[in-house]
């Protein structure tokens with residue numbers, strides 16, 4: 150182990166008032182079993198999970214409720230034992246604010262596990278272990294929710310370094326810090342397992358210097374491990390962004406459109422690694438996570454909760470809101486989004502919920518014209534020109550915004566944070582992106598419709614030509630003998646008919 154000092158400072162970034170200590174003064178808390186658990190079938194990037202239970206069915210804790218549908222998908226498991234009472238659309242924590250299909254489970258109070266099946270990874274090998282992880286329901290718990298099994302394949306042995314994202318750079322969020330303090334042994338064991346599964350050579354834990362307790366605990370544990378090092382980085386937002394952290398730790402710039410694996414690096418968040426460790430070591434699928442409840446609440450804290458727990462239960466346990474505010478932000482104040490209401494369940498993506506009511510979360514200052522001060526450009530970690538992007542976005546000049554690399558914007562909010570005119574810059578970029586994406590979809594659909602029509606016309610023309618060709622071929626293939634035979638038969642029929650008419654006339658006379 151070594152604590153490596155050299156870091157590679159990225160461009161821009163900001164120092165914020167982190168407001169983290171408000172939620173770290175108490176240990177991680179658990180609450181009593183909720184009256185019901187609401188489990189959205191889509192809590193991950195990829196295809197929605199396929200339902201595997203029936204209404205009225207009794208399930209055990211850890212039992213499969215919905216299986217992963219294809220490679221880019223993740224399973225959902227029962228967080229406790231109980232009975233399935235509904236499958237219907239309900240309010241979920243998503244930026245769209247739209248409801249989605251959820252399974253409702255009423256706990257029976259017994260919390261009875263299925264037979265746990267720890268993975269004998271030493272015996273079955275890497276590939277078989279990764280196959281088992283596919284059914285664990287584990288996704289990136291840093292907020293990305295990408296199915297974890299996909300990141301463990303290292304077919305060409307290209308991945309040499311595991312980067313452990315312990316930066317947790319957004320203000321207010323402390324769930325990873327508390328996890329590192331309280332589950333440091335599981336984390337380090339998990340890192341060793343992930344190193345083994347990847348076949349990587351070394352791991353670097355990237356952690357911000359505002360987490361001294363976690364740094365100390367991890368340092369003791371990896372003292373004699375030559376494959377794991379800890380790199381303490383300054384507290385500058387957004388050091389937890391994947392590309393920024395990789396650069397900070399290794400000096401590697403991941404080019405546009407490239408994956409870090411192509412540079413020999415794979416990244417996992419600390420909570421994801423602990424979830425992998427629990428699945429392999431204990432046979433426990435993904436059924437819970439740690440979440441920070443903070444902001445304008447009486448007793449900010451971190452909770453270890455079952456997925457599906459109503460958020461409202463946690464707000465009540467945190468003493469309720471201080472200043473009356475029904476505005477809740479999921480994620481951090483920089484990149485989070487407003488929840489439709491407090492009546493949503495805890496999901497795999499929910500690392501933090503902040504009740505607004507502080508000036509950091511709710512900025513009510515008047516928006517003024519841009520004064521071209523360029524502070525936004527200085528703060529941008531992606532070296533974009535935020536003021537130009539703002540200008541093109543607000544004037545609907547989307548092509549120009551794209552030419553200024555709008556889609557490289559990671560929506561970190563650094564530019565909005567430093568803007569003296571209080572311009573909500575990121576909202577303009579989101580608007581421009583959604584308009585461009587909408588236009589692209591509309592164009593794609595129009596292209597598909599045109600292609601279909603062209604294809605239909607082409608098919609009709611081809612069929613017509615084929616029919617004409619067949620008739621011509623039939624004609625050409627008919628022999629002259631056959632032709633004369635047909636003519637003779639026709640002549641004979643006409644002669645017979647004339648003869649018949651003549652005879653009828655004679656008999657009438």
Ligand code: SF4
Nearest residue numbers: 519520522523525568
């Ligand atoms: S920081 Fe704000 S006022 Fe200054 S250039 Fe950027 S957008 Fe304009």
Ligand code: SF4
Nearest residue numbers: 529558559561562564
């Ligand atoms: S939100 Fe986009 S434009 Fe603004 S600082 Fe972040 S990356 Fe740059």
